[in-house]
Each structure stands twice: as C-alpha cells, then as structure tokens.
Amino acid sequence: MSTLTERNEPAGPAGTTARPAEVADGYRAGRTLPLRVELARQLKRRRTYVMGAVLALLPFVLVVAFAIGGEPDRPGGRVNLMDTATASGANFAAVNLFVSAGFLLVIPVALFCGDTVASEAGWSSLRYLLAAPVPRMRLLWSKLVVGLGLSLAAMVLLPVVALAVGTAAYGWGPLRIPTGGALDPGTAAQRLVIVVAYLFVSQLVTAALAFWLSTRTDAPLGAVGGAVGLTIVGNVLDAVTALGDWRHFLPAHWQFAWADAVQPSPEWSGMIQGAAVSVTYALVLFALAFRGFVRKDVVS
Template sequence: MTALLESAPGYRARHTLPLRVEFVRQLRRRRTLVMGGVLAALPFVLIAAFAIGGTPDGRDNGRITLMDTATASGANFAATCLFVSAGFLLVVPVALFCGDTVASEASWSSLRYLLAAPVPRARLLWSKLAVGLGLSAAAMALLPLVALAAGTVAYGWGPLRLPTGGTLATADTVPRLALVVAFIFVSQLVTAGLAFWLSTRTDAPLGAVGGAVGLTIIGNVLDAVTALGDWREFLPAHWQFAWVDALQPQLEWGGMVKGAAISVTYALILFALAFRHFTKKDIVS
C-alpha cells in the first residue's frame, strides 16, 4: 500500500498535513483561547491582590523571599509570576496541548479519516507533537511577557532585586528571565511526553490530559519524601525550581544542566513509546 501511495502522481508524504494547517486548527480551538486567557489574566490578578493586601513584607522569620520582592520592579513581578505558576499552572497547558492533540481526533472519529487522506502515521504524530510543543512554548512565553509589561506599568522598570541581597543589572534582567522560561519549558518536556504517550493510547482527551497532570503531581509528592534520599535526584520534579540559580549575581548552571538532562531523557523515552505504539495501533475511530 505504501509503495502504491509513494508512486501516485504528485504524492509526497512530507507534504501531507502541513504544520501551518495543524497549527491553525489547534490555535482556533476554544481550549487554546481559554488557556491563553487564563495565563494572560494571572498577572493582573496578582497585581489586584497586592493592591488589596498591600506590599509583601517578608514576615517569614525575617527571611526575604522572591514573593517579598514582587513589587520592586516589573522584572521582579515577572519572576514572581513564574515562581507561583511553575509548580502547577504551567503544567496544565503542556498537558493540554500535548495530551489532547491525538486523543481528541480519536474521540471525534476523525483520526482514521486523517490517515486515509492519506497521511502517514509518523507524519501525523510529528505534526501533532511539533504543534503541541510549539503551543506549549508559546504559553510559557505568554505569562512572563504579560507579567513584565503589566508589572512595569504598575511598579516601574528597574534592576532585578535579588532575595539574597543585591540586584541584577537591568541589561542582564531580560536574558536571565528568558533563560528561566527556557529551562521551565525543558523541565516540562516530561509532562509533554507523558501526555503525548497517553494521547496515543486512549480515545478520551480528558484521560490523557488528567493522567499527565496526575502523574506530574505524584512526582512532586515523591520529591517531598525525604526518606528517598538521593533517589529523588532521578525525579524531574526535584529540579523544577533549579532555575532560581539563574536569578543570582553569579549564574549557576549545575542544577539546571542536571534537571534538563533528566527531563530530556525521560521525554525522549516517552516520545519513542508513543511513536512505537501508534505505528502498530489498530485505528478504529
């Protein structure tokens, strides 16, 4: 069958289901717009909370935390938004965009028609995965961009005040924040891999998305179990806040490199499992 398709006049497997077409399809979906709206609204919710509750004053045993410096500048506010959302909120769009992508087609009974177009299975998965990761990256960038703009208007532009004391030069602030966003995205590749793998195994989008979020939460719980000792270093959740090392006068790479290596390793295994299963799967929906 493959040989016949390849020899058909004008047929090119790599030209089927272009990324642009898949991107537009996913971008116009209601869940994409809702997720974008939630992420864009968070900075304004926090600004309102600070306006009502007053400026954070670091009452935790006299220790100054990142939250306590939130209103020092727009850069501090953007860093605070990332801090409060990295543990859970930013997990949701990754699980949604990567977990809903294949399972939703199956639930609509349109998956078999896409493959009959004909779109090769590997090509279909690559398009779905690329768009899912692209939208996830866009979601990661949207939050700090809105937070930086809104925070600058509300609190002014200035150097990044560090909880450990001192400040980070204004010229270094944006590159450091960009590095933080990049690391958070890489650290969430495990969630993307889980969601994408589950999406190829179920016809229920909620099961794939919820399963990925649930397993990520379990990883966070296990990381809190100190009895596991050094075994926790093999958990992606153990390194999810390693990006805090980027908000230091002297940039520290050690934790971020280890966290990125763990995340990418797990993600590649999960992506491979997804492709392996889908290429052999009997598509009936």
C-alpha cells in the same frame, strides 16, 4: 489518462510478490498535513483561547492581590522572592513564573500535547486523516511539533504579560535578589529568557507523558488528566525526604533549579542535571508514543 501509478512492493512471505500499491501522481507523503494547517486547526479551538486568557489574566490578578494585601509578614526579617514582587517589573515577572511553575504551567503543556491525537480519535476523524492518506509518522510529527510550539508560546506569554503589567504598576528597574544585590534590567531580561527556556525543557516530561497517553486512549481528558495527575504524584514523591538521593531521579526535584539563574553569579549545575533528567524521560516516552502508534489498529 489515469492519475494513479503503480509502485512495486517488496516480496511477501514465502517469496510471493505483494500486490502493487496505487499512488496518485504528485503525491508526496512529506506534504501531507503541513504544520501551518495543523497549527491553524489548533489555534481555532476554544481551549487554546481559554488557556491563553487564563495565563494572560494571572498577572492582573496578582497585581490586585498585592494591592489588597499590603506589606507581607517577614518572620525573622527574612526576605524571599515574593517579598520583592513589587520592586520592579522584572521582579514581578519572576514571581509570576515562581507561583505558576509548579502547577499552572503544567496544564497548558498537558493540554496541548495530550489532547492532540486523542481528540481526533474522540471525534472519529483519526482514521479519515490516515486514509487521506497522511502517514502515521507524519501525523504524529506534525501534532507533536505544534503541541510543543503552543506549549512554548504559553510559557512565553505569561512572563511577557507579567513584565508589561509589572512595569506599568511598579516601574522599570533592576531585578532585586532576595539574598542581596540586584541585576540591571538588561541582564535581568536575559536571565528571564534562560528561565523560560529551562522551564520549557523541564516540562518536556509532562509533554511526552501526555503525548504518549494521547496515542493510547480515545479520551482526551484521560490523556490530559493522566499527565497532570502523574506530575502531581512526582511532586508528592519529591516531598518525601526519606527517599534521599532517589529524589534526584525525579523531574519534579529540579523544577525550581531555575532560581539559580537569577543570582549575581548564576549556578548551572542544578539546571544541567534537571534538563538531563527531563530530556532522558521525554525521549523514552516520545519513542514509546511513535512506536506504539505505528503498530496500533486505528478504528476511531
């Protein structure tokens, strides 16, 4: 008995009836390319291991740097976050986030979201995935969810390793605030969770930009490099004070707003504005990615 069934399609132009499409018995579009399958594929890739190793090694590098460097110079007696890095494990974790938020954390986000579709096209396997058949929207959705999930995992990995390394090197204690005061360890841990969550939301712009570029090119390096490059351009523009209030529309302007969360009395306005800007840009870019890919003639 045949395993294919016929499904009537809507009428075509000029009232003609489209040819019935043959669909295999038991076929469900929503079951194609499950998230666990896509996640397993991405976890097996070498760049995932390399990126994880780089983030996990950073705290060890900083411990060695602080051990070699000794006490920092403090012009005018001013104390900043870097000066408190060795005060406790919580301070060390906060410093790791501070030194990596501007650039290092951009790379895994751009890599995991920008390499995902373009790499399939570069391997000439994208058309075979679609012929499986995996619906285009399903394919993009699976790859986007896994890309964002790996990006979040990378952002969680760094502070977790830093907290463990910092606690082993400097002890478990309150998070000292450069402006005065301290947060007890329990409160500090909660605030660090908020910081990581904000960093993830603020990086959605980079993720969306990389994902959109990934649907437009067959070169993974072009998608990843383009996203990183445009993020750097945003940082440069934010440094141009002549732009005045126009800088408030740049996601880079709010990338360190999370510092307001590690104060005795946290201030949320900056993080709310930064999150709103990031999510707005990200939604537009994600929409462009899905809209363009659905209409794209895939030949790779």
